[in-house]
Amino acid sequence: MRLVRIFPLPHLQLLRITIPRSNVNSYKKLLLIQNKISHYSTETIDTNFTNSKDIDSINSSVKEFSKSSQLLEYKNYYQNLQQTLRDMPEDVCNQSSALVTLHSRLNLPKEFSTSLLSRCLTCRSSNIPSILPSTDTKLNETYYSKQQRDNYGLNIFGKNLLTFETVKYLLQKYPRLPTPVLNVAINAYISDEVLASIVKSWGVETENLSIMERFLRNEPVNVTLGKLRYFNNLKKVSDGIESISKLNFSETAAYALVIRSIIATLWTFDPKLSTKFINGHILHGRKLDITRLFEFEQPTRELARLCEREKLERPVSRLLAESGRLSRSPVFIVGVFSGEEKIGEGFGASLKEAKAKAASDALMKWYCYQPTNDPSQSVVIDPGTIIV
Amino acid sequence: MQRTVFTSQSFKSVLGAVNRNGSVTACREPIRLITYLHSGSRVRGLKRDPASYMLNPYGLTYESVNKKVGSQASQFFSKIRNQLTFNKFDIKIDDRLLLQCFTHKSFAHGKVPYNEKLFIIGSHFLKVQASLHSIKSTDSQNSSGLVNGMNFDTLGSYESKNLLAEPKLFKFMESLGLHELVFWKKRDASGTKIFNGEPKIVSSVLNSVVGAILLTNGVEKASLFVNNFLLREHTE
Numbered sequence: 001m002r003l004v005r006i007f008p009l010p011h012l013q014l015l016r017i018t019i020p021r022s023n024v025n026s027y028k029k030l031l032l033i034q035n036k037i038s039h040y041s042t043e044t045i046d047t048n049f050t051n052s053k054d055i056d057s058i059n060s061s062v063k064e065f066s067k068s069s070q071l072l073e074y075k076n077y078y079q080n081l082q083q084t085l086r087d088m089p090e091d092v093c094n095q096s097s098a099l100v101t102l103h104s105r106l107n108l109p110k111e112f113s114t115s116l117l118s119r120c121l122t123c124r125s126s127n128i129p130s131i132l133p134s135t136d137t138k139l140n141e142t143y144y145s146k147q148q149r150d151n152y153g154l155n156i157f158g159k160n161l162l163t164f165e166t167v168k169y170l171l172q173k174y175p176r177l178p179t180p181v182l183n184v185a186i187n188a189y190i191s192d193e194v195l196a197s198i199v200k201s202w203g204v205e206t207e208n209l210s211i212m213e214r215f216l217r218n219e220p221v222n223v224t225l226g227k228l229r230y231f232n233n234l235k236k237v238s239d240g241i242e243s244i245s246k247l248n249f250s251e252t253a254a255y256a257l258v259i260r261s262i263i264a265t266l267w268t269f270d271p272k273l274s275t276k277f278i279n280g281h282i283l284h285g286r287k288l289d290i291t292r293l294f295e296f297e298q299p300t301r302e303l304a305r306l307c308e309r310e311k312l313e314r315p316v317s318r319l320l321a322e323s324g325r326l327s328r329s330p331v332f333i334v335g336v337f338s339g340e341e342k343i344g345e346g347f348g349a350s351l352k353e354a355k356a357k358a359a360s361d362a363l364m365k366w367y368c369y370q371p372t373n374d375p376s377q378s379v380v381i382d383p384g385t386i387i388v
Numbered sequence: 389m390q391r392t393v394f395t396s397q398s399f400k401s402v403l404g405a406v407n408r409n410g411s412v413t414a415c416r417e418p419i420r421l422i423t424y425l426h427s428g429s430r431v432r433g434l435k436r437d438p439a440s441y442m443l444n445p446y447g448l449t450y451e452s453v454n455k456k457v458g459s460q461a462s463q464f465f466s467k468i469r470n471q472l473t474f475n476k477f478d479i480k481i482d483d484r485l486l487l488q489c490f491t492h493k494s495f496a497h498g499k500v501p502y503n504e505k506l507f508i509i510g511s512h513f514l515k516v517q518a519s520l521h522s523i524k525s526t527d528s529q530n531s532s533g534l535v536n537g538m539n540f541d542t543l544g545s546y547e548s549k550n551l552l553a554e555p556k557l558f559k560f561m562e563s564l565g566l567h568e569l570v571f572w573k574k575r576d577a578s579g580t581k582i583f584n585g586e587p588k589i590v591s592s593v594l595n596s597v598v599g600a601i602l603l604t605n606g607v608e609k610a611s612l613f614v615n616n617f618l619l620r621e622h623t624e
Binding site for chain 1: 485488493497498499500501502503504505506508509512513515516519523533535536537538539540541542543544600603604
């Protein structure tokens with residue numbers, strides 16, 4: 001079921017901007033037909049056309065118009081678009097400048113055809129419905145082709161690969177990260193927003209024009225193939241008709257789908273290529289300060305339990321230095337020791353604060369431990385976060 | 389109303405362990421003098437006897453397994469190794485790590501090493517392997533959408549999602565009799581399996597075994613183990 005919200009429209013103003021005056025009438029008619037095609041009841045259309053005086057005259061002109069050549073042209077354009085999007089022929093994709101540019105910008109291998117790249121840009125939600133031919137125009141049925149090549153499966157596989165690689169990278173680097181911190185760190189690398197910003201930086205654009213507008217501009221189909229398609233563009237957004245469906249199209253999520261599907265496609269040629277791509281575009285060269293993700297609630301207790309579990313001597317805090325104890329802004333420096341060894345140090349305006357900071361420091365050094373790159377060092381396996 | 393609580397620290401200061409130079413900070417080093425270990429119903433402030441909680445819901449004690457020698461310990465590890473056919477894949481995992489894989493976070497309040505991190509890496513590895521399995525095992529009904537000969541349309545289907553899902557892995561572990569060897573704590577001792585989340589805990593053990601294989605034996609052996617053992621056993 002589709003819900004349609006209708007707003008009173010300043011139609012003529014809108015038309016004045018976009019359409020030459022001579023074409024206003026034919027544009028109105030086309031809109032009407034487009035709405036018929038995209039399955040709106042006549043009531044919806046009528047309320048849209050508050051400016052038109054006589055509904056009957058429009059209906060008659062529609063009948064007249066439906067025989068005209070322009071409608072046929074539109075139909076052809078629509079079907080051609082649908083066919084091209086379904087099959088994504090190589091020769092048409094190669095004509096798309098956006099696809100070719102993106103291909104070379106990402107330095108993709110030759111086997112990765114532009115047709116596959118265009119598939120990565122096609123979300124399942126962009127599937128354009130076909131209209132089953134019927135004698136009664138009101139009973140026209142829409143159906144969605146299941147043959148559509150989209151990035152649905154590619155995205156799932158790409159997501160699995162990407163998450164695994166990220167987790168592996170982070171756990172190799174910081175084997176003892178507590179799980180909540182690890183999850184935040186993973187998100188910092190591969191959340192939808194981050195991935196979307198990467199794809200946007202490649203210059204990928206979304207397809208925002210309705211099919212009717214593309215037809216009126218006489219836009220070649222290959223332009224559409226080079227853009228990210230995530231909704232079916234049957235209606236023009238600026239028409240003021242906002243469709244609310246249970247499919248929640250999000251531009252950010254759609255952008256993220258692109259990078260994940262490119263990763264999956266690269267993997268089919270060679271797993272090394274996808275790893276290199278992930279490292280190059282997502283993991284390496286982006287700095288994440290892991291220490292800022294921590295927040296200890298009871299650092300001293302946690303440190304005491306850690307020492308107990310690791311069979312270290314019980315931690316003792318000692319005042320190392322102080323200044324201005326009786327002044328307005330005293331500073332204390334406290335070190336926390338396990339036996340002879342100092343495991344952390346902190347400063348603060350009170351003894352308590354300094355002690356807590358010292359314990360936090362010691363915990364941070366434990367959790368953010370990084371193994372050496374030396375292959376002779378055996379794998380560090382985390383015994384688990386301390387439960388206070 | 390003022391309450392007086394005798395903690396171990398106050399014991400120390402009562403005993404008058406004052407530093408030579410008379411500073412108070414050095415005096416705060418606590419020493420536990422409690423020797424009584426309580427078992428039975430919980431009493432606030434009393435230390436519990438480890439023997440009362442260091443055992444799993446099936447009555448297996450952690451200490452009996454954690455020992456380096458002992459018939460129960462060797463039985464425990466050889467059962468796991470045999471049932472998971474480690475020899476067939478030439479997988480070598482030492483006892484300590486294997487015990488860590490079989491210990492859940494809920495056990496003994498995290499006092500002993502547990503499998504959380506191994507589970508994370510193992511589960512993500514399993515997800516990749518499961519999706520690979522469904523991509524490759526294609527009955528090419530829809531050959532138009534193949535990407536380099538692989539059918540990605542099978543992903544996201546019910547079968548593909550549930551290939552290595554939690555209930556399946558739990559059943560598998562149950563059939564091998566390994567669920568009784570897992571160290572965990574029930575959230576409610578009288579509750580049902582589902583309420584206590586046994587399927588999730590037991591399946592996480594299998595995930596973490598995969599994680600441990602991956603970290604110590606490498607990707608090749610881990611993927612062989614998953615494809616030729618876990619996925620094959622399921623499809624049969």
